[in-house]
């Protein structure tokens with residue numbers, strides 16, 4: 314990776330190794346309009362209209378900027394139902410990146426999870442993983458399986474500084490296998506860039522160790538590579554053993570050890586779509602018939618050919634450190650700005666986005682008033698910034714109807730790759746700092762409409778009391794005419 318030092322060392326900022334040539338105009342509604350919009354949206358940032366959002370930090374999924382080469386490639390897509398050249402080019406790129414022979418295309422990450430769960434999970438099965446992801450868990454439980462989370466305990470402590478907080482607790486993995494028996498464990502799932510604990514990576518060493526334990530016990534190892542790109546950057550920059558390896562060598566080493574890899578290309582490869590790769594044809598054959606059933610014919614799997622071409626180029630570009638470093642460096646900058654100000658952040662900075670520890674931001678708010686959801690609504694009011702609640706609202710209730718409170722109440726501020734400028738990141742930090750100084754004005758939320766499955770996507774909540782109007786009044790007082 315090139316090193317570019319600033320002459321004025323204390324003015325050093327992350328420096329993009331690209332320039333922007335296609336842009337989209339943004340709009341920032343007034344604070345009064347923002348109060349009205351978030352209330353209309355049931356205080357759920359998923360239900361805001363994008364036209365009312367200034368900084369869309371909801372997710373990094375499907376909203377990353379593409380390169381000129383990706384756009385160019387997508388113009389040459391071969392649009393045929395079966396046997397398209399686009400598919401062949403994508404398979405070639407996947408072989409180069411993962412050194413895998415077989416590929417099953419699927420329309421996005423959760424589609425791969427559906428196929429994995431349909432093919433391998435039976436009632437009573439246990440699926441160990443470092444940490445669950447919402448859609449992963451929903452598919453496994455739908456098939457009667459159970460998720461066991463085995464992330465190291467430091468991974469759940471937002472203040473604990475450790476480079477690989479997404480690591481598996483290997484002794485606990487071994488103990489679990491001994492306890493439930495390998496025959497009840499269809500696979501162990503490794504989630505790169507562990508999403509729900511703040512985009513925290515696993516080390517290469519830890520991934521290889523998990524794969525070894527699986528091999529010794531005859532259990533299939535599965536890598537969810539959706540967030541692998543940031544994880545690769547962290548391995549390269551934080552792990553001694555990987556210091557002299559290229560990103561591609563690191564990827565090959567990991568892929569060689571693992572039985573099956575699936576990914577959402579809405580994240581990995583700056584594109585859309587997803588898929589499953591493996592060198593084990595027996596495993597592929599167990600899943601293959603579900604592709605035409607759920608997704609589409611085997612050479613497109615529900616994907617647009619243009620997205621597949623962009624994916625092929627994007628995956629190859631992911632092997633370039635100067636392409637994948639922008640996300641983690643911008644996130645690190647945002648986390649540092651906020652941490653220096655005293656805002657409680659998940660540290661160290663991970664991939665995907667900056668994560669505010671909502672329980673520490675709003676320490677007096679009762680858990681049943683959803684601090685992370687309340688903070689998400691408040692930040693939209695403060696700055697037209699749309700983050701995502703990653704706390705209890707994102708969990709499913711227990712079977713008896715009681716709340717299943719999340720271990721971490723986080724507000725995620727995703728940084729879609731190569732999308733924001735540094736001035737926008739600074740604006741975001743500024744509005745969060747203002748909100749932190751006015752946190753005593755933030756009140757809680759209660760359910761108005763609560764769906765049973767994945768309630769965070771479409772559920773509606775209402776503010777308890779009139780705190781949102783008071784927050785807007787304080788904004789006017791402090792910012793005058795400013796939007």
Ligand code: F0G
Pocket residue numbers: 371372373374421422423424446448504508537539540577578579587
């Ligand atoms: N696995 C991980 C680790 C993810 O972060 C996601 C999606 C998926 C699987 C599912 O992939 O969306 O293509 O179906 N994460 C998005 C997010 C939705 O906003 O964090 P998908």
